[in-house]
Amino acid sequence: MTTDTPPSSASGVRPSESLKSLGIEDLDCLEDLLSFYVRSVNYALSVDLDARLESLEVARGTGKITALLLIDSHPGIRPSAIAQATLRDRPSISRIVSHMLKNGLVEKVESPNERRASGLYITDAGHELAATVRDIVKQQSKDFFADVPKEDRDELLRITKSIYKKIIEARTP
Amino acid sequence: MTTDTPPSSASGVRPSESLKSLGIEDLDCLEDLLSFYVRSVNYALSVDLDARLESLEVARGTGKITALLLIDSHPGIRPSAIAQATLRDRPSISRIVSHMLKNGLVEKVESPNERRASGLYITDAGHELAATVRDIVKQQSKDFFADVPKEDRDELLRITKSIYKKIIEARTP
DNA sequence: AAACAACTGTTGCGAATCGCAACCATTGTA
């Protein structure tokens, strides 16, 4: 199962020097594990992003940023729409929105037509924060992927976006 | 900020019909948010994978699967090496390994040379589980990305793997 | 030899996330 010849793995790809120093000669056992790499990159990306947003009231949240930006660019959007866009359930978004309401980032307005639903609107403070977050995120993308060729970055964006849209479509019959 | 012409967005890509039905005409506000798409894909991927592993003692864990496969293919590997490969800290792996020990999936052997470190070895049950997990993961990759062109899948694997290796190298100076 | 730093693994603690189930209010329909 394990290649016993350290210098070069069976796949012909030089194993990372750092991993070798860990006693891990190759990652052949994970070679097919696309999910492993996606998860790892996602993890590192999230940690890095959280660090940059640390004191900004939207840190540590996968959904908080998306909610903020969506409300900012889609005045009157409803919580359930955000839930579907972020692939989360309504309670999760409800808590995020509550948090934002408490911090004065958004406002909730119920329309006379649909009194069960609530339209969300950004406040000045929220709009300002959204702009800041947008800048940080763009900068992070630049920094984090600094060593990744631009074509690869574009490819990654294109592919993940297309997968995301497929997921959304599969979820809304 | 928001394009008001539904049929086609400024980017030339048709907005998803499903998102439109949510009142989200476009995702321009997220266009640069590579992290958003990576996170979303990661999330959907993890949920789907967890569902397939539900009753297999390695479910719900990002690190469990990797730990199992690494121990299976690298006899004698140490917990700290797994920690570095999975980008997690030692306590996290310690708990995962404890869980595996309790379930008889691995064994811990301390070498006479390095009595502070512990070498991990797979058991028969663990080896069997590893084989099962490998099959499931491969199948999942096939199913989950069924609608994604093969070139894109290969590209995604290549790019995320290269990013992963860069991260590892940056972490071990 | 003794003191010290570096490393490994473990446990405690606390924070945060997330999904499911259940609940109330509203809307539209039978």
Added chain:
DNA sequence: TACAATGGTTGCGATTCGCAACAGTTGTTT
């Protein structure tokens, strides 16, 4: 009027994760 469907909220439980702290081991420095 009764009933299903939808939207939002709260409670509960399970899980994950990181940091701090600790004990044991190894090697180096003094």
